[in-house]
Amino acid sequence: MEKKLKQLTDRIHYLPHDPETDRPILSAICGTHQTLIIDTGNSAKHAKLFLNELDRCQIKNHHAVVLTHWHWDHSFGANEMNKFTIAHEHTKTHLEKMVEYDWTDEALADRVEKGLENSFCSEMIKKEFGADRDITIALPNITFKDKLEIDLGGIQCVVKHVGGDHSDDSSLIFAKEEKVLFLGDCLYPSIYTQQPQYKVDNVRHLLENIEMFDADVYVLSHEPLLAKEDFKGYINLLKLICNLTEKHERNHLNLVNELSAQLNRKLSQLEEEVVYCFMNGL
Numbered sequence: 001m002e003k004k005l006k007q008l009t010d011r012i013h014y015l016p017h018d019p020e021t022d023r024p025i026l027s028a029i030c031g032t033h034q035t036l037i038i039d040t041g042n043s044a045k046h047a048k049l050f051l052n053e054l055d056r057c058q059i060k061n062h063h064a065v066v067l068t069h070w071h072w073d074h075s076f077g078a079n080e081m082n083k084f085t086i087a088h089e090h091t092k093t094h095l096e097k098m099v100e101y102d103w104t105d106e107a108l109a110d111r112v113e114k115g116l117e118n119s120f121c122s123e124m125i126k127k128e129f130g131a132d133r134d135i136t137i138a139l140p141n142i143t144f145k146d147k148l149e150i151d152l153g154g155i156q157c158v159v160k161h162v163g164g165d166h167s168d169d170s171s172l173i174f175a176k177e178e179k180v181l182f183l184g185d186c187l188y189p190s191i192y193t194q195q196p197q198y199k200v201d202n203v204r205h206l207l208e209n210i211e212m213f214d215a216d217v218y219v220l221s222h223e224p225l226l227a228k229e230d231f232k233g234y235i236n237l238l239k240l241i242c243n244l245t246e247k248h249e250r251n252h253l254n255l256v257n258e259l260s261a262q263l264n265r266k267l268s269q270l271e272e273e274v275v276y277c278f279m280n281g282l
């Protein structure tokens with residue numbers, strides 16, 4: 001995988017995601033006074049890689065990081081980053097619960113059993129950290145309830161809580177002048193339910209919040225960047241499935257048939273999975 005910092009716009013750089021151990025994208029928004037980092041990475045190693053890349057590219061003045069949500073892959077690098085950490089109040093509450101956790105195979109298996117941990121995340125944690133799991137959860141230094149505006153010098157950033165099925169604390173970051181919207185994982189389905197799910201009302205509410213921001217580039221943490229048109233296609237598909245889920249309710253076959261007729265083709269595997277998540281949310 002790509003382990004080098006890439007340029008997103010003149011003033012935004014990012015380290016691409018790495019599916020090997022589920023590492024999300026890490027970004028740096030560089031104003032004239034301050035650089036704001038988005039997410040801390042899934043481990044000390046991931047955080048170090050990112051900080052070394054910032055050094056190599058001579059990106060300075062990074063004193064603060066904002067978390068998109070509490071999940072391990074976005075927050076476990078916080079202790080290593082050792083910066084002023086900004087997060088939604090629910091993000092802090094979730095992280096506080098994890099401070100006392102053990103990370104042995106037994107402890108992980110026990111939490112998976114109890115539904116407190118997701119089995120995919122548990123496997124990825126083992127893979128990222130190996131046998132010697134030295135995990136220290138660092139708590140955010142400052143929290144917000146709805147939104148925050150941060151002036152980096154020539155770049156204004158809006159940090160807004162949007163919630164959604166994936167995680168109730170999900171927040172997005174909009175870099176106004178650069179027209180880049182960082183969505184974290186907010187558009188993904190839930191992962192701490194028995195089956196991954198989307199609820200129609202939650203998705204609609206989330207999309208309304210997202211559409212308040214007019215961006216040219218959309219950053220979802222675990223995939224390549226999306227240009228405006230591709231993102232619109234993604235949003236429209238979700239809206240269409242919301243409507244069809246309401247119309248057909250539990251009749252999965254009718255839903256798939258009508259969706260396929262409207263798209264004028266067979267569904268892709270991703271689309272099949274999205275429909276499945278909406279069925280699980282009924």
Ligand SMILES: [Zn+2]
Binds near residue numbers: 069071166167
């Ligand atoms: Zn997540």
